[in-house]
Amino acid sequence: MPFDFARRDFSLAPATLYRVGGPARLALFPRTRQEVQAAYEWMLEQPLPRLVLGGGSNVLISDEGFPGIVLFTVELRELTALGDDRYYIGAGVVLDDVVRGPMLERNYEGVGGLTGIPGTVGGAIFMNAGTVNGSTCQWMTSVDVLKADGLHEIPMTPDLYNYRGQRFCAPGEVILGGHFQFHPAATPQRPIYDHYKQRRLEKQPQGYCCGSVFKNPEGDHAGRLIEACGLKGTRHGGAVISPLHANFIMNEHNASFKDILFLIQHTKEAVRNEFGINLEEEVRIIAPAGILSLDAAGK
Numbered sequence: 001m002p003f004d005f006a007r008r009d010f011s012l013a014p015a016t017l018y019r020v021g022g023p024a025r026l027a028l029f030p031r032t033r034q035e036v037q038a039a040y041e042w043m044l045e046q047p048l049p050r051l052v053l054g055g056g057s058n059v060l061i062s063d064e065g066f067p068g069i070v071l072f073t074v075e076l077r078e079l080t081a082l083g084d085d086r087y088y089i090g091a092g093v094v095l096d097d098v099v100r101g102p103m104l105e106r107n108y109e110g111v112g113g114l115t116g117i118p119g120t121v122g123g124a125i126f127m128n129a130g131t132v133n134g135s136t137c138q139w140m141t142s143v144d145v146l147k148a149d150g151l152h153e154i155p156m157t158p159d160l161y162n163y164r165g166q167r168f169c170a171p172g173e174v175i176l177g178g179h180f181q182f183h184p185a186a187t188p189q190r191p192i193y194d195h196y197k198q199r200r201l202e203k204q205p206q207g208y209c210c211g212s213v214f215k216n217p218e219g220d221h222a223g224r225l226i227e228a229c230g231l232k233g234t235r236h237g238g239a240v241i242s243p244l245h246a247n248f249i250m251n252e253h254n255a256s257f258k259d260i261l262f263l264i265q266h267t268k269e270a271v272r273n274e275f276g277i278n279l280e281e282e283v284r285i286i287a288p289a290g291i292l293s294l295d296a297a298g299k
């Protein structure tokens with residue numbers, strides 16, 4: 001073993017909220033920024049595919065697993081108050097702990113944007129996770145990203161992120177954490193938190209999934225388009241397009257990677273045929289060769 005935080009043949013399914021995925025050849029769980037740097041430098045020297053993961057709430061991983069190295073940032077749990085409503089938050093801090101911690105305790109605005117999103121701060125920064133009420137990167141002043149040429153502290157500016165995406169961290173690079181600047185809200189945030197928690201319980205299916213499978217196309221909702229194609233409740237193997245929310249594909253009963261992938265492709269085709277709209281995946285599909293883009297695959 002190259003590091004005492006390395007684990008061979010690590011089963012990935014339990015590390016994802018889909019509960020799907022074969023083993024990684026090697027999984028690394030560095031506990032400090034120094035360990036991440038050492039692990040990353042070592043990874044770059046290995047002739048193997050590389051993947052970075054946080055809480056696994058937005059990934060669908062092949063049943064064949066990942067024949068390379070997966071670096072998990074879940075152990076980077078530093079959360080430091082710096083004064084004047086500024087915080088340094090490590091990539092491994094659970095996003096909901098930020099909401100229920102500083103944001104609710106100090107009544108900071110933005111609770112409506114981040115309530116109920118599973119996963120870690122690193123994944124939330126990479127995805128610019130959020131809702132119509134706001135998204136992660138807008139509360140940041142800088143982000144620390146490990147790239148092949150070293151560690152970069154990148155000042156956060158609005159041109160660097162957009163709806164469920166960003167331009168400062170390429171796949172395979174590592175977000176270590178970042179500085180957040182919050183602002184005291186004029187109205188109590190606790191009722192907002194309770195409202196959105198309750199709303200998710202009512203409007204979103206509970207179970208193994210990745211949340212929304214597709215991004216919303218400009219000016220429309222992926223769920224509305226999928227529902228209009230009559231796809232709610234469509235099953236394939238152990239997977240089903242949720243009868244409650246059409247943009248959720250659930251692993252209902254031991255679904256395989258292929259069961260879920262089939263429904264993703266089927267949905268894309270149906271929406272394209274019916275509306276001429278190409279739905280873009282929000283979920284990251286991880287095949288043995290790396291991140292799979294269904295559009296790039298010639299669909």
Ligand SMILES: Cc1cc2nc3c(=O)[nH]c(=O)nc-3n(C[C@H](O)[C@H](O)[C@H](O)COP(=O)(O)OP(=O)(O)OC[C@H]3O[C@@H](n4cnc5c(N)ncnc54)[C@H](O)[C@@H]3O)c2cc1C
Nearest residue numbers: 054055056057058119120122123124126129130175210211
């Ligand atoms: C029930 C449910 C509801 C959801 N609701 C929402 C919602 O309302 N809004 C929303 O935006 N999302 C939502 N999601 C999706 C998901 O929770 C978010 O995308 C989340 O921010 C992903 O964080 P994670 O730590 O789980 O990332 P992972 O799933 O581990 O990774 C996601 C992507 O980020 C990359 N990544 C992760 N950590 C790092 C890092 N430290 N450095 C570099 N790259 C990294 C991975 O390579 C991968 O490409 C939902 C998911 C579920 C299951």
